[in-house]
Amino acid sequence: MIEQPWSREEFEMHLREQGRAYHIHHPFNVMLNSGRASPEQIRGWVANRFYYQRSIPLKDAAILSNCPDRAVRRKWVERILDHDGYGENAGGIEAWLRLAQAVGLDREPVEELRDVLPAVRFAVDAYVNFARQAPWQEAVCSSLTELFAPEIHKERLRGWPEYYPWVEAEGLAYFRSRVSLAQRDVQHGLGITLDHFKSAAQQRRALEVLKFKLDVLWVMNDAMAQHYGVTR
Amino acid sequence: MIEQPWSREEFEMHLREQGRAYHIHHPFNVMLNSGRASPEQIRGWVANRFYYQRSIPLKDAAILSNCPDRAVRRKWVERILDHDGYGENAGGIEAWLRLAQAVGLDREPVEELRDVLPAVRFAVDAYVNFARQAPWQEAVCSSLTELFAPEIHKERLRGWPEYYPWVEAEGLAYFRSRVSLAQRDVQHGLGITLDHFKSAAQQRRALEVLKFKLDVLWVMNDAMAQHYGVTR
Numbered sequence: 272m273i274e275q276p277w278s279r280e281e282f283e284m285h286l287r288e289q290g291r292a293y294h295i296h297h298p299f300n301v302m303l304n305s306g307r308a309s310p311e312q313i314r315g316w317v318a319n320r321f322y323y324q325r326s327i328p329l330k331d332a333a334i335l336s337n338c339p340d341r342a343v344r345r346k347w348v349e350r351i352l353d354h355d356g357y358g359e360n361a362g363g364i365e366a367w368l369r370l371a372q373a374v375g376l377d378r379e380p381v382e383e384l385r386d387v388l389p390a391v392r393f394a395v396d397a398y399v400n401f402a403r404q405a406p407w408q409e410a411v412c413s414s415l416t417e418l419f420a421p422e423i424h425k426e427r428l429r430g431w432p433e434y435y436p437w438v439e440a441e442g443l444a445y446f447r448s449r450v451s452l453a454q455r456d457v458q459h460g461l462g463i464t465l466d467h468f469k470s471a472a473q474q475r476r477a478l479e480v481l482k483f484k485l486d487v488l489w490v491m492n493d494a495m496a497q498h499y500g501v502t503r
Numbered sequence: 504m505i506e507q508p509w510s511r512e513e514f515e516m517h518l519r520e521q522g523r524a525y526h527i528h529h530p531f532n533v534m535l536n537s538g539r540a541s542p543e544q545i546r547g548w549v550a551n552r553f554y555y556q557r558s559i560p561l562k563d564a565a566i567l568s569n570c571p572d573r574a575v576r577r578k579w580v581e582r583i584l585d586h587d588g589y590g591e592n593a594g595g596i597e598a599w600l601r602l603a604q605a606v607g608l609d610r611e612p613v614e615e616l617r618d619v620l621p622a623v624r625f626a627v628d629a630y631v632n633f634a635r636q637a638p639w640q641e642a643v644c645s646s647l648t649e650l651f652a653p654e655i656h657k658e659r660l661r662g663w664p665e666y667y668p669w670v671e672a673e674g675l676a677y678f679r680s681r682v683s684l685a686q687r688d689v690q691h692g693l694g695i696t697l698d699h700f701k702s703a704a705q706q707r708r709a710l711e712v713l714k715f716k717l718d719v720l721w722v723m724n725d726a727m728a729q730h731y732g733v734t735r
Binding site: 325328329330332333335336337338339341344345348351352355356357362364399402403 | 557
């Protein structure tokens with residue numbers, strides 16, 4: 272008996288359902304976005320999350336390097352330009368360094384990754400290595416946590432100015448830029464995923480891949496919760 | 504006794520000396536650029552060399568993916584944009600497909616790599632895999648065959664219109680674009696190489712790496728000579 276694949280709509284629904292495991296629900300993130308974090312906890316998050324930010328172009332370049340489809344590459348390369356910047360655009364990594372300064376950190380120790388916890392490093396490296404080694408369509412699929420990203424950025428934009436008035440407002444520009452960019456990016460990644468994973472077995476594999484990436488983000492938060500504590 | 508490294512100028516001179524092994528001297532290339540090639544030999548070259556052309560962005564993305572230096576990435580990504588195209592710019596791979604049409608080939612079999620010889624494939628894949636696995640500075644160094652590329656493109660631009668009047672002239676646009684782009688790119692790659700390979704042992708390694716890349720291009724020509732013959 273051959274298992275029937277989901278329809279395109281059902282498949283997308285199942286992908287979106289994985290959002291229940293998004294780190295928006297992690298106690299450390301809930302603390303950050305509900306105003307209970309201390310300056311040290313916020314600084315710890317910004318410094319550690321920088322390791323994720325600075326690794327995104329490496330992950331996206333790995334996808335490019337494995338992808339023989341020129342039309343896909345022409346769109347995917349925009350992610351690298353967004354994060355690294357181009358011409359006058361300073362880019363997302365620079366915007367994150369400005370956030371670091373806005374929360375009271377110096378640029379240099381952040382850029383030098385001095386406070387990055389080993390477990391955060393392992394989780395992020397697992398993601399980059401996955402993108403290097405997996406078929407490029409799976410690596411694309413793993414990026415679909417972007418489905419859930421606009422909401423977490425909006426939470427930050429809504430809450431932080433009230434909860435953390437000591438954070439300089441222009442530091443939040445990164446979150447603002449990502450609301451629209453993540454929406455644009457996810458259309459591309461979702462289209463590729465819905466087109467590529469056709470059989471029931473492939474669709475299940477896609478859910479596994481997305482779960483792996485959700486785990487990366489979750490484990491980063493576990494590590495930060497353990498080190499910086501969670502204020503309830 | 505510690506071996507003294509070469510000065511920057513000596514090191515550059517030794518790199519440039521490797522040009523004696525550039526495939527500009529390969530009998531198959533000498534035949535092509537001195538007007539003795541048949542339409543079949545030219546078509547064979549264009550179809551096989553396409554595999555190299557279409558692999559260049561994969562190689563460059565591998566370098567990006569291994570390079571944690573954002574300033575380097577911001578410049579290196581231009582190579583991907585040049586080859587894949589962006590916005591209205593159709594890019595170098597498309598230009599090569601137009602060359603294919605100008606020499607009388609159909610696009611589709613070229614894009615589908617139908618006539619690519621196994622030995623050509625292995626040589627090009629060796630180059631892409633090197634870029635994926637080697638330290639990014641070595642992969643950058645391997646790109647320095649660009650030191651020698653403007654001359655080979657200029658030979659084509661000078662000779663082909665006279666020798667091969669049946670080739671539509673606009674098909675040669677790729678060679679024209681690469682004369683200036685290769686000069687720009689090589690400045691970047693050469694600077695990184697001269698900065699990075701400091702000790703005598705490192706400098707020797709850089710020469711080895713460049714020789715490996717020269718071998719890639721040479722072996723491609725060996726394979727084509729064997730299959731399509733060399734007219735003397």
